[in-house]
Amino acid sequence: MGRVGGRVCLVTGAARGIGRAIGEALLDEGADVCFADIDADRAGEVAETNRQRAAEGGGRVMSCGVDVTNRDAVRAMIEAVVGEFGRLDVKFNNAGVNKPMNFLDVTEDNWNFIMGVNGLGVLIGMQEAANQMITQGHGGKIINTASIASRQGFDNVAPYCASKWAVVSLTQSGARDLAKHGITVTGFAPGVVHTEMWDSVDRDLMEIGASEEPGQAMEEFASDILRGRVAKPEDITGTTTFLASPESDYMTGQIVMIDGGMTLV
Numbered sequence: 001m002g003r004v005g006g007r008v009c010l011v012t013g014a015a016r017g018i019g020r021a022i023g024e025a026l027l028d029e030g031a032d033v034c035f036a037d038i039d040a041d042r043a044g045e046v047a048e049t050n051r052q053r054a055a056e057g058g059g060r061v062m063s064c065g066v067d068v069t070n071r072d073a074v075r076a077m078i079e080a081v082v083g084e085f086g087r088l089d090v091k092f093n094n095a096g097v098n099k100p101m102n103f104l105d106v107t108e109d110n111w112n113f114i115m116g117v118n119g120l121g122v123l124i125g126m127q128e129a130a131n132q133m134i135t136q137g138h139g140g141k142i143i144n145t146a147s148i149a150s151r152q153g154f155d156n157v158a159p160y161c162a163s164k165w166a167v168v169s170l171t172q173s174g175a176r177d178l179a180k181h182g183i184t185v186t187g188f189a190p191g192v193v194h195t196e197m198w199d200s201v202d203r204d205l206m207e208i209g210a211s212e213e214p215g216q217a218m219e220e221f222a223s224d225i226l227r228g229r230v231a232k233p234e235d236i237t238g239t240t241t242f243l244a245s246p247e248s249d250y251m252t253g254q255i256v257m258i259d260g261g262m263t264l265v
């Protein structure tokens with residue numbers, strides 16, 4: 001039996017990048033995994049691609065389309081998972097967005113978009129997962145995706161930083177409130193992970209004049225990383241599988257930094 005064998009895990013933002021890697025690593029360790037994303041088609045393709053992997057791990061795989069800011073859609077997603085796999089044990093609130101703007105240019109729309117997905121989306125995801133886990137009556141794990149931007153404010157991405165600080169607060173508040181139900185709430189904070197998000201951040205930073213050529217922004221960020229390189233999504237998954245496994249049962253309210261030694265907080 002793998003490290004998360006028999007556990008039913010739901011990962012949002014799982015059509016690509018970090019979320020996809022989290023789900024695939026869970027499959028390798030025996031979990032049943034639902035890959036959920038606003039891009040339902042791509043999430044479906046990821047699930048199909050991983051059918052053999054799931055069979056080899058001893059688990060099952062499914063996908064679901066969801067907008068994490070829409071409570072009805074989040075409820076429907078959880079119902080679909082419970083309908084297919086029987087219950088929900090572990091919920092990853094991983095979907096996130098970023099859209100850099102110079103600090104003085106940040107608009108209400110930019111703020112609301114980013115806070116909506118990264119802040120409100122995490123709150124709704126935590127509440128609805130917890131309601132399901134409370135009904136089941138045997139606890140569970142909620143795991144949120146924070147960031148180095150949860151620990152330091154960076155220029156050009158102020159709403160993103162605010163939203164990721166919110167993830168830390170929600171993790172702490174949720175841990176305190178849900179402990180009585182045997183539900184733990186933890187998070188992990190990646191540094192610079194080369195995904196499609198960074199590719200679009202890189203383009204946006206050039207557009208607003210904050211960098212001059214493709215790759216420059218990521219390279220400048222990476223210069224401070226003690227491990228000497230940016231991360232791949234697979235650098236994150238040892239920790240995420242640990243947080244989903246019984247090995248982390250005594251942890252709650254904590255955020256684990258996985259940034260190659262960039263922020264040292």
Ligand code: NAD
Pocket residue numbers: 012013014015016017018019036037038039066067068069094095096097117121145146147148189190191192193194195196197198
């Ligand atoms: P990504 O853009 O590659 O993937 C994010 C996924 O979330 C996409 O598949 C997207 O379709 C989905 N998504 C966006 N809005 C959604 C919504 N409203 N409902 C459901 N799904 C939605 O990004 P990534 O780099 O894999 O990032 C994953 C998480 O990790 C995010 O929370 C991000 O903020 C965080 N993070 C990323 C980095 C990094 O360097 N890449 C660093 C720290 C934290």
